[in-house]
Amino acid sequence: MFDTLTLARLPEEDEALRPLVRQLAQDAVAQMPMDARARSWSGFDAAFSRKLGQEGLLGLTLPKEYGGGGRGPFARFVVVEELLNAGAPPAAHWIADRQSAPLILNFGTEEQRQFYLPRICKGEALFCIGMSEPGSGSDLASVRTRAERTESGWRVNGQKIWTTNSLHSDYMIALLRTSGNPQDRHKGLSQLIIDLKVPGITIRPITDLAGDAYFSEVFLEDVDLPPDALIGTEGEGWKQVTAELAFERSGPERIYSSVVLLDGWIAHLRKHGRIDDATRALVGDFTARLATLRAMSIACTARLAAGESPVVEASITKDLGTSFEQELPNAIGDDLASHPGEAIAAELYRALAFVAQIAPSFSLRGGTREILRGIIARGLGLR
Amino acid sequence: MENNELLEHFDRMLRSACTPAAIREVEEGGSFDSMWEPIAQSGFLDALVSENAGGFGLTLAEIQPLLRALGRHAVPLPVGETMVARAMLANAGLDLPPGPITLAVALHGAGMPVPFGKTCAHALVDFGDVCELVSADAAGLVTTGVRGSVDAMLTLTGSGGGRHIERPDNGLLPIAAVLRAISMAGAADHLLEMTTAYANERVQFGKPIGRQQALQQQLAVMAEDVVAMRMAAQLACAGGWPLNLAAVATAKSIASTAAPRIAATAHAVHGAIGISEEFDLQLYTRRLHEWRLAHGAETYWNRILGAARLEADRCSIDWIRDAIFA
Numbered sequence: 229m230f231d232t233l234t235l236a237r238l239p240e241e242d243e244a245l246r247p248l249v250r251q252l253a254q255d256a257v258a259q260m261p262m263d264a265r266a267r268s269w270s271g272f273d274a275a276f277s278r279k280l281g282q283e284g285l286l287g288l289t290l291p292k293e294y295g296g297g298g299r300g301p302f303a304r305f306v307v308v309e310e311l312l313n314a315g316a317p318p319a320a321h322w323i324a325d326r327q328s329a330p331l332i333l334n335f336g337t338e339e340q341r342q343f344y345l346p347r348i349c350k351g352e353a354l355f356c357i358g359m360s361e362p363g364s365g366s367d368l369a370s371v372r373t374r375a376e377r378t379e380s381g382w383r384v385n386g387q388k389i390w391t392t393n394s395l396h397s398d399y400m401i402a403l404l405r406t407s408g409n410p411q412d413r414h415k416g417l418s419q420l421i422i423d424l425k426v427p428g429i430t431i432r433p434i435t436d437l438a439g440d441a442y443f444s445e446v447f448l449e450d451v452d453l454p455p456d457a458l459i460g461t462e463g464e465g466w467k468q469v470t471a472e473l474a475f476e477r478s479g480p481e482r483i484y485s486s487v488v489l490l491d492g493w494i495a496h497l498r499k500h501g502r503i504d505d506a507t508r509a510l511v512g513d514f515t516a517r518l519a520t521l522r523a524m525s526i527a528c529t530a531r532l533a534a535g536e537s538p539v540v541e542a543s544i545t546k547d548l549g550t551s552f553e554q555e556l557p558n559a560i561g562d563d564l565a566s567h568p569g570e571a572i573a574a575e576l577y578r579a580l581a582f583v584a585q586i587a588p589s590f591s592l593r594g595g596t597r598e599i600l601r602g603i604i605a606r607g608l609g610l611r
Numbered sequence: 612m613e614n615n616e617l618l619e620h621f622d623r624m625l626r627s628a629c630t631p632a633a634i635r636e637v638e639e640g641g642s643f644d645s646m647w648e649p650i651a652q653s654g655f656l657d658a659l660v661s662e663n664a665g666g667f668g669l670t671l672a673e674i675q676p677l678l679r680a681l682g683r684h685a686v687p688l689p690v691g692e693t694m695v696a697r698a699m700l701a702n703a704g705l706d707l708p709p710g711p712i713t714l715a716v717a718l719h720g721a722g723m724p725v726p727f728g729k730t731c732a733h734a735l736v737d738f739g740d741v742c743e744l745v746s747a748d749a750a751g752l753v754t755t756g757v758r759g760s761v762d763a764m765l766t767l768t769g770s771g772g773g774r775h776i777e778r779p780d781n782g783l784l785p786i787a788a789v790l791r792a793i794s795m796a797g798a799a800d801h802l803l804e805m806t807t808a809y810a811n812e813r814v815q816f817g818k819p820i821g822r823q824q825a826l827q828q829q830l831a832v833m834a835e836d837v838v839a840m841r842m843a844a845q846l847a848c849a850g851g852w853p854l855n856l857a858a859v860a861t862a863k864s865i866a867s868t869a870a871p872r873i874a875a876t877a878h879a880v881h882g883a884i885g886i887s888e889e890f891d892l893q894l895y896t897r898r899l900h901e902w903r904l905a906h907g908a909e910t911y912w913n914r915i916l917g918a919a920r921l922e923a924d925r926c927s928i929d930w931i932r933d934a935i936f937a
C-alpha cells in the first residue's frame with residue numbers, strides 16, 4: 229500500500245548546490261555552541277537568511293520570473309538538509325520559503341506574486357503562519373477570528389496564538405472566518421495576508437520551557453486591510469490550508485530536528501573510544517532509521533516534484549520521523565549517564581537537556597501525532 | 612513501464628500457483644513440484660542471469676518488486692534465492708541444476724535456521740572460504756519441528772561433495788539477508804491490506820471496528836512500519852552488485868525491528884480468528900517472525916552498521932549519504 233512512495237534520487241544538478249550551502253552554513257555556525265545549533269530550524273538570523281537569498285538559495289521551487297531558482301523541491305531538499313546538518317539558523321526565511329511562497333504562487337493573483345515572491349527569494353519578506361487560536365488547535369476548522377468585508381477591503385478581529393516568529397515577521401498568512409460561524413466548520417474560511425505593521429496588531433511573545441521566545445500571541449483589533457489581502461478564493465481557505473500543510477509536513481526538518489545532538493553524541497563515543505557491542509547496536513539502530521527516514525523524505529519530495537500534494541505520505545514520514553527525533557534524547561541521555569567514567573562535555577549536556585525538554589513539541593507543531601495518524605487512517609480507507 | 616507488466620505477469624502466476632491451500636500442502640510436507648513447475652516455466656528464475664548466459668540480465672533493483680511479491684503471496688519456496696544462485700552459478704560457468712536452490716551460511720557453525728531448507732533441491736552453502744552447491748540430501752538440513760515451517764537447521768560444517776564456486780566478498784549472508792528483508796516488506800504489505808480490510812468488515816458495537824480511533828491509530832503506525840520496510844529494502848537494492856553492506860544492514864535492521872510490531876498489530880486487530888490455523892493470517896505472521904531471525908536479526912545488523920559508522924569522523928547525514936545512498 230502507498231506504493232507511490234518509492235525510492236527516488238536527488239538529481240545531480242541539485243546535489244551540486246551542496247558545497248555552496250555547506251560553506252555558508254559552516255560560516256554561520258562557526259561560533260555557535262552545540263546547544264545553540266541544536267535549536268535546529270528554530271534558530272533565527274535574518275542576516276543569514278538574506279545572505280542565502282543573495283546566493284540564490286531561497287525560493288528554489290519558484291519560477292525565475294519571480295526571482296526564484298526555477299528548480300524544484302529536490303533543490304530545496306538539498307539546501308534544507310545542509311542547513312539542518314550544520315544546525316545553521318534558518319528560521320527567518322523558513323516559513324516563507326517552505327509554504328507561504330508556494331501558496332502565493334499557486335493561489336495568488338499575478339499582482340500578489342509580483343509583490344511578494346521576489347522579496348521572499350531575497351530573504352527580505354518574512355512570513356509566519358496564523359492558523360492556531362486559543363480555542364482552535366487540532367480542530368482548526370473551528371477558528372473564530374473573523375475578517376469582514378468593508379468598503380475599503382477587510383477588517384479583522386480576533387486572536388492567533390503559537391504563531392512562530394511573528395515578532396520578527398513582515399506578514400502573517402492567517403486562516404480566518406469570512407462568513408458563517410464556527411459551526412459551519414470548513415465552509416466560510418479564507419486566507420488573508422496580514423501586513424504585521426498595520427495598526428491594531430499586538431504581538432506578545434510567549435517564553436517556552438527552554439527559555440526561548442520563538443512563538444507569540446497575536447491580537448487583532450479592527451485591523452483594516454486592503455481588498456487584495458485575500459489570497460486565493462474567498463471561502464476556499466480550508467482547501468488551500470490543506471495544500472499548504474502538505475508543504476509544511478513533508479520536508480526533511482521532520483526527521484533531522486535532533487541530528488545535531490546525535491552527531492554530538494557520536495563524537496563523544498569516538499572520543500572515548502567506546503565500541504562495545506551494545507554501543508554499536510544502538511548507533512546502528514539510529515543510523516538505519518535515519519537512513520530509511522531520509523529515503524522516505526526524498527520519496528515525499530519526489531511526489532511534490534511530480535506536482536502532487538502528498539498529504540498522507542507526508543504524514544507517514546512526519547510521524548515516523550518525529551518519533552525517531554523524540555527517541556534520540558531519551559536513549560542518548562540513558563547512554564551518557566550510564567557510563568560514569570566518560571566525562572560529558574558541558575555543551576553536549578546542554579544540547580541533550582534542550583532536546584529532551586523541547587522534543588514533545590516535535591509531534592505537536594505542524595499537526596499532532598494523533599491528527600496525523602488520523603490522516604493516515606483515512607488514507608487506509610478506515611475513515 | 613514494462614516493469615509493471617512484468618510484475619503483473621509474475622503476480623498473476625504466483626496467485627494461481629500459491630493459493631493458501633497449496634501453501635499449506637507444501638508446509639505440511641507435501642511435494643512442492645506442482646508449485647515449482649509454473650514458477651520454473653515462467654522463465655523468471657533467470658532474471659538475474661546475464662544475457663550472455665541466456666538470462667534477462669536484470670538488476671536486483673529491477674526485480675525488487677518481484678521479490679516483494681514473493682513475500683506478499685507467502686511463497687513457501689526459495690524463488691529469490693534460486694534467482695541469485697542461478698546467476699552466480701551461470702557466472703562461474705556451471706550448469707544450472709533444475710529445482711529450487713536455497714542459500715545457506717555455514718561459517719558460524721551448525722544450528723542456524725536456513726529459510727526454505729525443507730523446500731529446496733539444492734543449497735548454495737557459504738563455507739567462509741568458498742561456496743559450494745550441495746544437494747538437499749547431502750546438505751544436512753534438519754527439520755526444525757516448527758509447525759508449518761519450511762525452514763530447516765543446517766548441520767553441515769564441512770564439504771558436502773558438491774561443485775565449488777568463488778565466494779563473493781562478504782559471502783552469501785548479505786544477499787540472503789536482503790532477500791528476506793524484501794520478502795518481509797511484501798508480507799508486511801499484505802498483512803496491512805488484510806488487516807485494514809478486516810477492520811472495515813468486522814462489526815462490533817454496531818459499527819466496523821475500523822471506525823474506532825484506537826485501532827485507526829495502531830493501523831497508522833503499522834502503515835508507517837510497512838512503508839519504512841519497503842523503502843529500506845529498496846535502498847539495499849539500489850546500488851546493485853556487489854551489495855553495499857551498510858545498506859543491507861539498514862534493510863534487515865529495519866525489517867527485523869518492525870516485524871514483531873507489525874505481526875502484533877495484525878493479530879490484535881483480528882482478535883481470536885487470527886489465532887486459528889485455518890485463517891490465513893498465521894501464514895504471514897509466522898513468516899515475519901521466522902524471517903526476522905533468518906540471516907541475522909536487528910541487533911546483528913545494527914552492530915555491523917554501528918561499527919562502520921563509529922569508524923568515521925563524519926556527521927551522520929554525510930556518512931549516510933556516502934555509505935548507504937552511494
Ligand SMILES: Cc1cc2nc3c(=O)[nH]c(=O)nc-3n(C[C@H](O)[C@H](O)[C@H](O)COP(=O)(O)OP(=O)(O)OC[C@H]3O[C@@H](n4cnc5c(N)ncnc54)[C@H](O)[C@@H]3O)c2cc1C
Pocket residue numbers: 356357358359360361364365366367389390391392393443589592593594595596597598599
Ligand atoms: C513549537 C510550536 C510551534 C508552533 N507554531 C505554530 C505556528 O507558527 N502557527 C500556528 O498556527 N500554530 C503553531 N503551533 C500550534 C500547533 O499547530 C498546535 O499546537 C497543534 O495544532 C495542536 O493544537 P493544540 O496545541 O491546541 O492541542 P489540542 O488540539 O488541544 O490537542 C491536545 C491533545 O489532544 C489530542 N487531540 C485533539 N483532537 C483530537 C482528536 N480528534 N483525536 C485524537 N486526539 C486529539 C492532540 O493530538 C493532543 O495530543 C505551534 C506549536 C508548537 C508546539
